[in-house]
């Protein structure tokens with residue numbers, strides 16, 4: 001099987017890659033029937049020379065490869081017909097701006113495997129960049145906190161060469177006795193937790209967090225049943241929440257009352273209650289001043305996130321009174337960091353982490369007859385231009401009817 005590491009062509013340029021040079025070698029060593037061709041790229045974090053040094057001389061024509069491995073959406077005119085492609089297509093939730101992409105995939109008889117569709121039978125995802133989103137998001141939140149309170153000046157994550165340099169920067173901080181709340185229990189939340197734990201911030205129980213005062217910075221990590229409660233008072237499990245989110249109301253304000261810095265790392269389903277509303281932000285009980293919204297659902301569950309921000313300009317202020325944007329240094333401002341492509345700020349580590357997951361969970365499926373059904377579950381389109389059964393719900397989207 002011939003795999004190609006394709007060049008990223010989306011704008012703004014994304015420097016990540018599925019397999020860094022050393023990992024290409026590892027794949028070929030573990031799977032002697034696998035061979036990898038690298039498409040030349042001048043924007044990748046890992047330079048063409050680095051691939052060449054590992055024995056992978058980059059080339060410009062990869063049409064003889066069968067499986068194309070990329071990160072971001074491939075522009076329609078760059079899609080090579082009759083191949084298998086792996087990339088984030090952002091089509092499974094029917095994003096209107098990618099309808100043409102899915103139409104082209106079908107027209108070109110491409111088998112599409114979206115990285116988001118690579119899951120366990122339970123549906124939980126096997127691969128992703130979430131860990132690095134959490135890591136960079138928590139770091140960026142500390143940058144924002146330092147700016148807002150004139151406490152420190154940290155370099156942007158994108159200017160650091162790797163996670164270890166990021167940790168060195170964090171080691172310089174002298175944290176005040178603040179309370180930090182972190183939501184979620186997936187890859188993002190665990191990535192953010194790595195940063196809090198690296199800073200040796202004490203993790204406390206919900207009871208302690210809500211009721212006690214501390215002389216040092218503390219954090220509390222909460223999940224859906226901590227920040228939501230059933231309207232009828234019953235206490236059931238998180239699966240009840242996942243299936244019946246409409247039966248719940250937010251119970252987040254008790255955290256907002258005591259929190260200085262909030263890191264949003266949860267997954268939000270549209271039928272769930274907002275964590276806090278614009279009205280909640282106006283309340284005297286709302287004390288959050290800095291929000292690192294990694295979840296980044298716009299104008300939704302974290303009401304002060306009124307737009308995504310960018311790596312170039314990551315922080316803005318939200319004025320609860322006017323419900324609009326203001327200078328983040330304004331006294332009234334809740335500081336919001338809502339960059340929606342955080343892992344791009346740490347392309348080396350993010351690529352290495354992603355490559356490890358891809359090697360562990362996806363590559364074996366090509367050589368073991370897909371015994372765990374990973375490829376079968378992930379396959380969205382067939383080589384004769386049809387949606388697979390699992391993704392047949394996208395037909396109306398493809399047809400332009402919704």
Ligand SMILES: NC(=O)c1ccc[n+]([C@@H]2O[C@H](COP(=O)([O-])OP(=O)(O)OC[C@H]3O[C@@H](n4cnc5c(N)ncnc54)[C@H](O)[C@@H]3O)[C@@H](O)[C@H]2O)c1
Pocket residue numbers: 124125128129130131133184185186187188189224241242265266267268269272293294295296338339340341342343
């Ligand atoms: N800002 C960025 O750059 C960036 C990057 C990656 C991910 N994200 C976002 O961060 C969020 C979390 O991503 P992740 O990688 O941690 O996801 P994940 O798949 O690793 O974890 C999701 C968690 O949510 C739980 N969950 C499942 N269904 C749920 C439901 N209906 N309601 C609430 N929770 C549910 C799961 O049990 C799991 O613990 C997502 O919204 C994702 O889009 C943002």
